[in-house]
Amino acid sequence: MxxxxxxxxxxxxxxxxxxxxxxxxxxxxxxxxxxxxxxxxxxxxxxxxxxxxxxxxxxxxxxxxxxxxxxxxxxxxxxxxxxxxxxxxxxxxxxxxxxxxxxxxxxxxxxxxxxxxxxxxxxxxxxxxxxxxxxxxxxxxxxxxxxxxxxxxxxxxxxxxxxxxxxxxxxxxxxxxxxxxxxxxxxxxxxxxxxxxxxxxxxxxxxxxxxxxxxxxxxTISHLNYQPIDTGRYLVCFTPEAFLDLIGSFSSMLSARAVLDGLSLSKADSIGDQLAVPFFNLTDNGLHPAHVGAMPFDGEGTPTRALPLIREGCLENFLHSEATARHFGVEPTGHAGMGAKVSVGPDWFEVSRTPSMSTGADHLDHTTTPDSFVLIESLSALHAGVKASQGAFSLPFDGWLVKGGERISVEAATVAGDIRELLRSIVHLEPESVITHEGVSPYVWVDGLAITGEA
Missing domain, CATH: 3.30.2290.10 (PmbA/TldD superfamily)
Incomplete structure (x- = not known):
């Protein structure tokens, strides 16, 4: 109790x-x-x-x-x-x-x-x-x-x-x-x-x-029958957990504190910039009913709220503390810690597709698509393989090469790219949102990602 x-x-x-x-x-x-x-x-x-x-x-x-x-x-x-x-x-x-x-x-x-x-x-x-x-x-x-x-x-x-x-x-x-x-x-x-x-x-x-x-x-059982994968560029589908891990590793591009410290991909005048494809939306929703660890206020006493960060592909808001909000002339957003220099961080990401907007690739479905693609289940070494202030990532992953509906576990491989290019290369967000232990997201499809197989 x-x-x-x-x-x-x-x-x-x-x-x-x-x-x-x-x-x-x-x-x-x-x-x-x-x-x-x-x-x-x-x-x-x-x-x-x-x-x-x-x-x-x-x-x-x-x-x-x-x-x-x-x-x-x-x-x-x-x-x-x-x-x-x-x-x-x-x-x-x-x-x-x-x-x-x-x-x-x-x-x-x-x-x-x-x-x-x-x-x-x-x-x-x-x-x-x-x-x-x-x-x-x-x-x-x-x-x-x-x-x-x-x-x-x-x-x-x-x-x-x-x-x-x-x-x-x-x-x-x-x-x-x-x-x-x-x-x-x-x-x-x-x-x-x-x-x-x-x-x-x-x-x-x-x-x-x-x-x-x-x-x-x-x-575990699905990865027993593994095979090597050829190095190349692939159509990739991220599971909700994998995509949330990836976007979370680059949360500094959404943090006003990181912007002011010069540690972010974003600049002070980046609000309004097109970061992703027009059907992509990202909200930090610390009040989501599935967020078990939700708190009604942050370290400075600011109430928690749902904050749209990227709407229709455009950067709409930064995460703010009192000090950064004062600098930008806006209200605090409820994402602050407490200290002499206050930290700022996200609560609970929610990825969604713009309602009524077609992606142009609605035939893509990770369970039925006959196309050849790589399904990335989870990413590893996020702290070592992500250069957040540069946008680059190179990460080992667990997943499958899917051909004609058949899944073949990938023996060992890394996926690499730039988060800015990735967000602009999203070709589809599946319509069903999946609640995970760290946020909400659909399956996310990205074209042309570089995958390096084990030599």
């Missing part, structure tokens, strides 16, 4: 009293705490059982010169808060005058109504029993499946708070659970092959364990 919520009004009164005593007129606080239980297994035995509790508080203080100091602590006691407030006040004397964050003008605006009922925890023993059973079922799906080198099941709760000296008071709780199964299969004289699946839910009782087992088994 979720922890009893912190008494935020008492916390606010306490900080206001301390600040008044020290002559501090402007301050804010962000706090988070979480508790979780997780299990891992290995061939019928418990491999790791872990329970943890974490808490942190970040306090910022603006001094009379308008400079900001910041202190973080895990000590939630009265003395811990006092030390943090005093430490931030002292640090403000060394604040950067060229980059001063402020309060979000939306920190007291109404919050969105998020329906995420808190779920009771089952306990670590129940998690262990379920994961042991899942491992046994998955190992029994095919004689070649010998181990589950990566597996985990966890459940937990978390809480987020934001307060400031102008009366902002935000508090939210959530519960979340997940299961991850990665199977490894090996046949005599053949390379080992793997396949995995993830499921998430508000509570562990709601996890689709059977669906996770089935998907991990099907993916």
């Amino acid at each position: 979720a922890n009893a919520p912190l008494n935020v009004r008492s916390l606010q009164d306490q900080l206001q009293s301390l600040a008044s005593r020290e002559g501090i007129s402007r301050w804010d606080l962000g706090a988070s705490r979480s508790s979780s239980a997780s299990v891992q297994v290995d061939r019928g035995e418990a491999k790791q059982l872990k329970a943890s509790q974490r808490s942190s508080i970040t306090i910022r203080v603006w001094n009379q010169q308008g400079l900001v100091g910041i202190t973080s602590t895990s000590d939630l006691s009265d003395s811990g808060l006092e030390k943090a407030l005093m430490g931030a006040h002292q640090a403000s004397g060394f604040g950067n005058p060229d980059d001063v964050p402020g309060f979000s003008p939306l920190a007291t605006a109404p919050e969105p109504d998020l329906h995420r009922p808190l779920q009771d925890a089952q306990g670590i023993q129940s998690l262990l029993n379920q994961l042991l059973d899942a491992e046994k079922q998955l190992l029994g799906r095919h004689p070649a499946i010998g181990t589950l080198p990566y597996n985990a099941m966890n459940e937990g709760s978390s809480e987020r708070i934001y307060l400031n000296s102008e009366g902002a008071l935000r508090q939210a709780q959530r519960t979340q659970a997940s299961i991850f199964l990665m199977a490894r299969a090996e046949e005599s004289g053949r390379k080992p092959r793997s396949g995995g699946a993830v499921r998430i839910a508000l509570g562990s009782r709601d996890l689709d364990v059977e669906g996770c087992i089935n998907e991990a088994a099907e993916r």
